[in-house]
Amino acid sequence: MKWSTSLLGLLSFIAVVVNGAENPRIIIVGAGAAGIAAASRLYQRGFRNIIILEASQRFGGRIYTTPFGPGIVELGAQWCHGEVGNVVYQLASVYPGLLKSSIIADEDAVLIRSSGARVPEAVADRLQTMAEGIIESDQRDSFAGSLGDFFTQKYWQTLATPAYKDISRDLAEQFLVYYHNYERGYTAYDSWFEVAASETDSYVEPAGNQDIAWNGKKGFSTILDIVSGNYPGTTNTSLTPVPINSLVKYGKFVSNIQWKGSPEGDVIVKTQDGTIYEADHVIVTVSLGVLKENSATMFSPALPTVNQQAITGLYFGTVNKIFVLFDAPIPEDFPNTVHLLWYKSDLTALRQSPHAWAEAISTFFRIDNQPNVLMAWMNGAEGRRAESLDDATIRNGVLHLLKIFGNGLDFGNITGLLRSKWSSDRLFRGSYSSRSITTENLNTGARALGTPVRNAANEPVLLFAGEATNPVHYSTVHGAIDSGFREANRLINYYS
Numbered sequence: 001m002k003w004s005t006s007l008l009g010l011l012s013f014i015a016v017v018v019n020g021a022e023n024p025r026i027i028i029v030g031a032g033a034a035g036i037a038a039a040s041r042l043y044q045r046g047f048r049n050i051i052i053l054e055a056s057q058r059f060g061g062r063i064y065t066t067p068f069g070p071g072i073v074e075l076g077a078q079w080c081h082g083e084v085g086n087v088v089y090q091l092a093s094v095y096p097g098l099l100k101s102s103i104i105a106d107e108d109a110v111l112i113r114s115s116g117a118r119v120p121e122a123v124a125d126r127l128q129t130m131a132e133g134i135i136e137s138d139q140r141d142s143f144a145g146s147l148g149d150f151f152t153q154k155y156w157q158t159l160a161t162p163a164y165k166d167i168s169r170d171l172a173e174q175f176l177v178y179y180h181n182y183e184r185g186y187t188a189y190d191s192w193f194e195v196a197a198s199e200t201d202s203y204v205e206p207a208g209n210q211d212i213a214w215n216g217k218k219g220f221s222t223i224l225d226i227v228s229g230n231y232p233g234t235t236n237t238s239l240t241p242v243p244i245n246s247l248v249k250y251g252k253f254v255s256n257i258q259w260k261g262s263p264e265g266d267v268i269v270k271t272q273d274g275t276i277y278e279a280d281h282v283i284v285t286v287s288l289g290v291l292k293e294n295s296a297t298m299f300s301p302a303l304p305t306v307n308q309q310a311i312t313g314l315y316f317g318t319v320n321k322i323f324v325l326f327d328a329p330i331p332e333d334f335p336n337t338v339h340l341l342w343y344k345s346d347l348t349a350l351r352q353s354p355h356a357w358a359e360a361i362s363t364f365f366r367i368d369n370q371p372n373v374l375m376a377w378m379n380g381a382e383g384r385r386a387e388s389l390d391d392a393t394i395r396n397g398v399l400h401l402l403k404i405f406g407n408g409l410d411f412g413n414i415t416g417l418l419r420s421k422w423s424s425d426r427l428f429r430g431s432y433s434s435r436s437i438t439t440e441n442l443n444t445g446a447r448a449l450g451t452p453v454r455n456a457a458n459e460p461v462l463l464f465a466g467e468a469t470n471p472v473h474y475s476t477v478h479g480a481i482d483s484g485f486r487e488a489n490r491l492i493n494y495y496s
Contacts, residue, residue: 024279025278026047026279026282027050027052029282029286030286031244032060033060033224033477033481034467035052035054035283036227036228037481039247041484041488042488044238051249053248054250055251055427062422063224071369071370073323076420080212080214080477081210081211082206083212084208086473100213102211107336110337110338119175127179131155135151142198146195148195156172173344178341180192182339184379184380185362188430190317194315195434201474202472203472203474204472204473206473223481227481228244229241252273252275253271254271255270255298256269256300257269257300261278265457265459266278281462282461282463284466286427286466287430288314288430289423299462306444306451312438313445314434314435315433316433318430318431320431321376323417324373324375326372326411326414327413328410328413330372331410334411337363338405340405354396358397360379360386361378363376395417432476433474447469450464450486450487460494467483470483
């Protein structure tokens with residue numbers, strides 16, 4: 001393989017043969033779940049002229065397992081969501097003890113009001129069931145306004161019926177604010193008033209446990225070893241071990257892709273450090289946030305309208321986490337999952353205090369296999385703004401909330417703090433994709449984003465993968481892996 005780091009240097013590949021044809025040169029942009037899946041599927045089918053260009057110094061993307069305290073935590077993807085039709089579960093569940101039901105699935109979440117009082121379980125269950133019924137209602141399909149308008153209208157109509165006469169106005173208002181926060185965290189949008197009630201693309205939830213945790217020292221990152229055939233003791237003979245670290249070139253931020261390429265038909269890829277690569281096909285797996293920020297200069301010529309409108313129209317939001325390590329186990333009386341409900345007067349006081357940023361925290365979670373660690377979940381614009389604050393401010397804000405919602409429990413002393421900053425990281429610019437009113441107005445979606453770009457010879461020279469290109473499993477690791485397999489299969493079939 002020839003290479004050069006000068007502006008004029010061109011990286012080329014050694015030609016081999018696949019099914020009697022010359023093995024094409026394939027560049028994959030991004031070494032996240034989709035990129036690793038695409039590279040692994042291609043390699044395992046005999047395609048060996050593969051380079052993965054990764055802008056950071058690690059692979060995994062939004063799978064980000066990292067040491068913390070005596071164990072690990074997940075700064076990115078945390079749980080395997082569902083079993084049936086979930087490629088992550090299908091690949092990992094064959095290894096005994098690798099997956100387990102998370103502690104957050106073992107008991108119902110508890111709603112705690114800013115007075116310290118818990119909402120009775122039966123009342124919380126009724127309200128939660130009612131809210132989920134509204135979200136899943138078929139009436140959304142014929143509603144012309146936003147999801148926020150639809151939900152609030154149906155919510156107050158339902159609460160006006162005799163079945164809910166025991167629900168006070170205060171509790172009803174608090175629950176509405178909480179449930180909006182819950183949905184914001186679930187789908188990574190800032191406000192449900194930005195989301196159309198009627199959606200063309202709808203997430204399809206795989207049946208089974210939605211909160212499956214990982215055992216082992218590598219956490220969710222284990223799935224990358226499984227996909228690439230590098231997990232110890234693998235019994236799947238089709239998963240040939242892929243030399244990932246030999247394929248990945250780290251520190252390579254792709255600045256431009258000339259997809260109409262050279263007179264010979266090559267696609268030309270330029271990285272920010274001045275390196276130039278030539279390829280027959282490029283699979284782009286960067287986040288939708290990166291595409292939104294860079295697509296105008298990243299592609300020459302400009303992308304076809306179908307891809308451009310998808311980049312514009314799809315929503316990409318931020319959910320952040322704060323992990324707090326204490327010098328003692330989390331008190332037994334503190335539930336596994338705590339959702340925060342605010343009285344208006346208490347929320348007003350918070351907004352006028354030095355801890356105003358903490359309104360971004362919607363939920364506290366215990367962490368599997370880490371009894372001394374508590375995780376705070378941050379949503380929306382407030383959560384993005386909190387990325388710029390120093391650790392001391394974050395620490396004090398968390399302690400302030402635990403004083404309010406911990407009902408006098410002694411959590412001990414904080415000995416460590418770790419948090420994600422997905423929005424301010426230029427390699428991501430957010431957490432995961434969802435839908436907005438703009439998505440519907442432009443009549444676009446994940447399929448449009450994943451439309452391959454073809455050259456004059458009708459060859460698929462520029463392909464797109466990643467969770468945002470998956471029309472039914474967007475926002476998830478299993479959606480990302482499926483999309484990587486999809487684009488690899490597209491090229492495999494093209495050369496068959």
